[in-house]
Amino acid sequence: MIRVIVADEDQFVRHALTGILEADGGIHVVAQAADGREAVEGARRFAPDVVLMDVRLPRLDGLAAARQIHQALGSRTRVVFLTAHDEDAVITEAVRTGAAGFLLKHTRPAEVVHAVHTVASGQCTLSPEVTGRVLRALRDHAPAPSPDQRTRLDSLTPRERAVLAMLATGSSNQEIARALTLAEATVKGHVTRILIKLDTDNRVKAALLAHRAGLTRTAPNHGGGLPTSLGDGLAA
Incomplete structure (x- = not known):
């Protein structure tokens, strides 16, 4: 049972979100919070698997609340923002807090439920409408790969480099499998090993590193150079 x-x-x-989540059968809403402070207090008290919250909250905004939750509970509790605020600055700052997901409030109920399951399993998720904007903003302000990151990239096998290059163009595991003539489970295994070797916990960070290292120049482009949708979540 996923505790939210x-x-x-x-x-x-x-109340609407609680009803939607509880109807899934695999999710239990342990508490509701009307502001950021209540969200932090609730997280400390119940140590939930997921906190689903708005960015704009009274007393303590959601971004600050997310930081406090992560400081108190680390990766045990995953934060997903569900908000109507889609300004680039808000989106990128939400990702920088370490949030596992960012969804817009017009997201369909079934997709919200799926997102909760996704992040509870250790992956991450972004609304397709914001993924490309997040990557562009983070990439434009990111430094070139460090010597350590270069060494990690060099440790990838040729097959892993091919998978990473396609991952960074927005290809799903299924698309990568089709292009490289591999089983989808094999691709998932490659992605998992890539994330471990690069010492990163999600596909966005791996994609950014691949872009900065110039790996995407040799990949078939399925996503216009930057992911606009990450249907597999941001992890493997």
Whole structure:
């Protein structure tokens, strides 16, 4: 059972989300929070698997609340933002807090439920509408690969480099499997090993590193050079 806290200023939204999540059968909402401080207090008290919350919250905004939750609980509790605020600065800062997901409020209920399951399993998720914007913003302000990162990239096998190059263009595991004539399970295994070798915990960070290292120049482009959708989540 996935334990969730729902945090939103609007009581109707909190109750609606609770009903949607509880109807799944595999999710239990352990608490609701009307502001950021309540979200942090609830997280400390219940140590949930996931906190699903808005960015704009009274008393303590969601970004600050996410940082406090991560400081208190580390990776045990995953934060997913569900918000109507899609400004680039808000989105990129939300990712920088270490959030496992960022969804817009017009996301379909079934996709919200799927996102909770995704992040609870250790992966991450972004709404397709914001993924490319996040990557562009982070890439444009990111430094070139460090010597250590170069060494890690050099440790990849030729097959892993091919998988990483396609991953960085937005290809799903299924698309990579089709292009490289591999089983999808094999691709998933490659992605997992790539993340371990690069010492990163999600596909976005791996994609950024691949872009900065110039690996995408040799990959078939399925996503316009930057992912606009990460249907496999951001992890393997």
